[in-house]
Amino acid sequence: MLRVVDAHKRFGHTEVLRGIDLEMAKGEVLVVVGPSGSGKSTLLRCINHLEVLNSGRIYVDGELVGYRERNGHVVEDSEAEIARKRAAIGMVFQRFNLFPHLTALGNVMAGPVHVKGLPRKEAEAAAKALLERVGLAAKLDTYPSQLSGGQQQRVAIARALAMNPKLMMFDEPTSALDPELVGEVLEVMRTLARDSQMTMIVVTHEIGFARDVADRAVFMDEGRIVEQGTPQELFDEPKQERTRTFLGLIG
């Protein structure tokens, strides 16, 4: 489903990704942990081409993201092509990034209506069903500013799911939330992994959630994958010193 080959990314002189190789099967849930600045978020943003790689390749469902291959060279895709490939990758942001001028329902309908060109009636029915799934059937006409953080993040998950993505990416989805609101968001993600067999890549510090849900866990530091394995292997018997230190720090 996802294949990252030798991905490099620089911001000015800072090398944020220093050769990432990663593979994910369909239906797999991958958790990425690592200290801030280790390149986790940048990796996600490169996967849907919000950031452009300096070298390396990323394939989602067999398709190169952001580029076309032509005679062994890669050429950047047209804007329409990039947008089409992005639409198949759902993304949930740390700071929710809901559209403040649209209601919960409007947020979830935005993708299907404006990108897929679905008739409003159809999009609305689907959006209502999705909001019900994340437990927000009562908040359809509410604007983001009137929702709690947990509710906003659940709307954001519904908004991404509305595009029927092949892959869902979560960029620290609970780190901007008050502690008592973390559970409701993790619960939605848990259900998504368990009941819908969604392929998910989750950047998080919620080790409990990772143990429960993840098939595989990856530890990143300084732009490299330091260690990976099952959650049990990584969290209970980390082999690398750096992994142990980090896990010790986040308790």
Next chain:
Amino acid sequence: MLEPLLLALDFRTDVVRRFLFDDVIVEGAWVTIQVAVLAQIIGISLGLGFALMLVSRSRPLNVIAGFYVWFFRGTPVLLQLLILYIGLPQMVDDQTFTNELTAFRAAIIAFGINEGAYMTEIVRAGILSVESGQMDAAKSLGMRQMQAMRRIVLPQASRVVVPPTGNEFIAMLKNSSIAFTIGLVELTGAARLIYSVNFRYLELLVVAALWYLAFTTVFSILQGEVERRLAFGDRERPTTFISRTIELLSGKRGTEMVK
């Protein structure tokens, strides 16, 4: 009670009353409104277009828009009006062009293009006020740049753009009197025409002032309503002249809570 005093000071309220709805004044007021509204529409359209060029990643478009703002903000609007109305016909030297370019049209075009330069900066500020995460989210759903701009960024920018645009329009209403220089009889011009005949300067200037105040009052009320509608479910919507009046009449106080 006041009238004897005003009479003693040689200010005749009966002249004000007689000329307030005089044909020439009403006609001038109508010209002022038309010029201001049409020029503002041109200004907003140009501002939108050039602001998008300024924030785009295309270097040539940045330069073109930058030049436009630099020139039209950097020279007096009267000069621009004269260039269009007197300078251009000299260069083109074509009778139909000169005939078609009436003072009325020249005023709308010149004020519109000048206004566009200011609106460009206002719209640009509005676009920059929308946090970058909004563009990220729109793109992650598969929207193209322009689509995300239109559906997500601009609606949010409008909230920041409306108040200064209101300012601009009010300035436009008043500054359109500059067009009297090229012979357009708008509101101030109409007052000047009349006082040059009857010599009641102050009375006629007061008549014109009353009309401007009426226009700006009505417009301020409309602007308040627009801002209210752009509040997107914020808990405390801004109060407006109308909402305050309704509150006052219905005996309620304080800001209205939404849901």
